[in-house]
């Protein structure tokens with residue numbers, strides 16, 4: 001369906017929703033969308049105790065290095081945590097920390113605006129991504145672009161896209177837990193450098209990378225989480241879970257649920273920006 005859209009074509013929002021299979025226009029049940037709407041945000045309390053995955057604050061960092069292997073892992077994490085963008089790109093390109101390095105053509109760090117408010121995290125590079133060195137190209141990438149456009153976003157502008165693991169798993173299989181964990185310091189550093197206002201997790205591998213194995217994707221949709229990096233001054237970043245575009249291409253009936261998640265993401269982003277503006281205004285009003 002999405003392949004019918006010529007590259008660069010400008011579509012109206014209604015046309016985009018048609019391309020997403022969401023025509024007639026989808027509405028949040030019982031909550032008509034309106035300008036400035038914030039409904040939904042206050043209904044779901046953020047529960048930091050649920051954030052216990054490899055990237056949760058302090059997680060993945062053992063309290064003491066009891067063996068040389070653990071010490072080496074800690075050293076690698078700390079080294080990556082101090083990298084700038086260029087060092088990160090070079091390190092990922094040369095990384096051989098897990099078996100996924102063996103069959104990759106190239107590692108795929110991520111793409112987009114490094115000052116973006118939005119961070120979308122997927123699973124792993126596929127064949128086309130491995131060949132081109134960019135995440136989310138091919139049909140799943142086209143669907144992601146259409147999803148972004150439906151909420152008035154576009155790749156490269158206020159959006160950064162990354163994957164839970166940076167190298168293509170053989171035969172596009174799902175990355176294993178150990179591979180996600182080995183790659184976690186890179187994702188953690190990307191988040192620290194980007195400082196997004198909102199993180200959208202696309203699919204199970206991204207959930208496992210950021211939140212850990214805490215439930216089925218269906219059970220996590222519609223709930224709010226937050227990620228706080230291990231850095232001392234790290235702030236809590238809201239996290240939202242939805243389906244991976246590749247899954248949506250196979251399961252058309254769940255596209256409406258993804259649209260619901262995107263609407264909610266937009267509401268969360270508005271709330272995050274409003275909260276930041278209030279904090280900034282309070283700061284500038286305080287006497288010196």
Ligand code: SF4
Pocket residue numbers: 092095096097098099100101107165166167179182183
């Ligand atoms: S997937 Fe991540 S940890 Fe594994 S080799 Fe690639 S960059 Fe390194």
